[in-house]
Amino acid sequence: MEIEQLEIRDYLARCPPLDRLNDEWLDRLVNSLEISYVRRxxxxxxxxxxxxWLYLLRSGAVEVFDKKENLIGRFGAGEWAGYRSLLRGGEVTLSITAIEDSLLYLIPDKLFHQLISEHKTVADFFATEKTRRLRSATQTLRNTGDTPLLHSRARDLLHRPPLLVEHGTTIGKAARLMREHAASAMLVMKNDRLTGIVTDRAFCTTAVADSLSADLPVTQIMTPDPYTITPATSGLEALLKMARHNICHLPVLDGSSPVGIISAADLIRHQSHNPLYLINEIHRADDLAGLQQLSRQLPQTLTA
Structure with missing residues (x-):
């Protein structure tokens, strides 16, 4: 290997979850990845x-937004991006923009899928990455005492009806439905009652990692009898429940009828519209483009 490749290999070997790989796999990654420099x-x-591609930030920072330009998250050096779309067939449902000049390592999708199919610890890492970020958000709330989620209710956070499938639906059909609806979770029903939940995490840790047939019933990868909340549950209570049980989705039931699904992204997005959060971000913005981006969030905040 050339000196530059050896330096990249050394960096990959220090980045979770690649720090668990043997030398052969690290060499494969170094020989296959591409390097991209993205301007602010x-x-x-x-x-x-x-x-x-699976993106690893070597330096710089990026922000992730949904289709309504709501801020989902901000990530820096040593963090990963793009894995969510890869786990769902490649369709991009969240945009990623560099907010600093950034250097990225790009790992091909085929190699990523082979990696998670051969290494359960790596598959588990990417499947639980959202949970780690959720715990970070929860800790931030505790440290700052900033609890706007306390005054919101689950009914206020729902933005579409839940995606429902019957008990006998196949894994393949369930995956297609989630991709078509750009959903990160679906509910499994039997005789009009909720029996389980299937998330993108389940496809990664079970369906892909265990090489399950697409013709098997979705019940093979669902979480039975999931934790639930009601429309009146506060956003803060939902956040704490997710963190406590290491989950990223909560079905919302009105009686026994599902009316929606609250995700960790919904809660973090709601937190980002908190006026105190925006005031802090406005003070930190150091150029016109940054202020323009924040200004798009002000109408939603002021009318909330």
């Missing part, structure tokens, strides 16, 4: 595109 305010992924 330049897009990395756009909604509607097909993603073919």
């Amino acid at each position: 305010n330049s897009p990395i992924l756009k909604i509607g595109e097909r993603n073919r």
